[in-house]
Amino acid sequence: MAIVLQYLAIVAVAENYILIFDLFIFVGTLVNVAGSSCKRRDSLREKHVAKIIEELNSGVISSGRGLNQETTLKPPGDTSLSSYYGTLLSIINSFPSLVELLEEIKDDGSSSDQRQDASRLLDSLESFDFVFSLHLMKILLGITSHLSQALQRRDQDIVNAMNLVKVCRDQLQNMRDNGWDSLLAQVVSLCEKYEIDIPNMDDVPIILGKSRRRAPKVTNMHRYKVELFTAVIDMQLQELNDHFTETTTELLLCMSCLSSANSFLAFNKEKIIRVVEFYPQDFSAVSLLALENELDTYISDMRSSDLFTKLKGISELG
Structure with missing residues (x-):
């Protein structure tokens, strides 16, 4: 189930939106370049610390903030949602230091290929498209990360996980309805801070590779808000x-009553019977009637046996 959520948040979107696909390809390449040697990792760390000291001296940040922040870009795991989320956060946090590192390699790289x-x-890093997709996916992965982590736990709290599904759904809907202005403000703020060109949202962009006559006549606002922001959330x-x-x-909530935690505190015979009703081809009407008595015997046996009093979840029954 956790893998499903990770594909939901990354693969499914990337396959349908080239800007998001490019983001994750770029992130992988950027991490490899920035972390390809101890020298580059040390250089990135030094640049980041220097930026923090500069902002402290200028009053942009106050002491006690930022000095212990992560400065190493870790490669995202193929199936780790929290890993991708952490990498995006690190890129935003180390943005100016990454720019300086790339400028350094561009000017002084040991080969023409490196430069x-x-x-x-x-x-790519200093483009509005990248900054926009970076912040969009940072928010989306932030919304889904807690649910993904809950579903990855070996002994899942199914009730809590189902509550998180509702929370995740509500957050996504709220983001769709009310989150555009906040997202755009974050993107514009970073672009202004690092002098990245911001397109006029009322302009109709010229799409490379298409004639003016055949290119769709939509504004930048429509492209970013409707075709990307709203569409991705949908x-x-x-x-x-x-x-x-x-x-x-x-079904999942009914299955949660099988948990052995706290001497089978969550046991509920009616819910277990409800689970069985989902599989009418496997249980006849007669076996369903017999199940009621069997469950009474089962729970009495479990609660009276010392072997099962210390179990902490369904996974330990095996």
């Missing part, structure tokens, strides 16, 4: 609803 790669990365909501239907949610 060209750094130049291309720098162009996809997240749809994927969430597809994987956690009312039936699936009810």
Whole structure:
């Protein structure tokens, strides 16, 4: 189930939106370049510390903030949602230091390939498209990360996980309805701080590779807000609803009463029978009637045996 959520948040979106696809390709390349040697990692760390000291001296930040922040970009794991989320946070946190590092490699790289790669990365890093997609996915992964972590736990608290599904769905809907202005403000703030060109949202951009006659006549605002922001969130909501239907949610909540924690405190015979009703081909009407008595015997046996009093969850029953 956790893997499903990770694909929901990363793969499904990346496959449908080139800007998001480019973001994760770029992030992987950037991490490899910045962390390819101890020298570069040390250089990035030194630049970041220097930026913090500069901001302390200028009053941009107060003492006690920032000095212990993570300065090493860790490569995101293929199936780790929290890993991708942490990497995006690190890029935002170390943004100016990454720019300086790429400029350094661009000017003084040991080979022409290194210098060209750094130049291309720098162009992408200092673009509005990158900053926008970076902040968009940072927020989306932040919303889904707690649910993903809950679903990865070996002994899942199913009730809590289902509550988190609702919380995640509500947060996504609230972001869709009310989050555009906040997102755009974050993107614009970073762009202004580091002198990155900001497109006029009322302009109609010229799309490379298409004639003026055939290019769609939509503004930048429509492109970023409707075709990307709203569309990506809608996809997240749809994927969430597809994987956690009312039936699936009810089934999982009913299964939670099988937990052996606290001497089978959550046991509920009616809910277990409800689970069985989801599989009519496997249980006849006669076996369903017999199950009621069998469950009474089962729970009495479990609670009276010292072997089962210290179990902490369903996973320990095996």
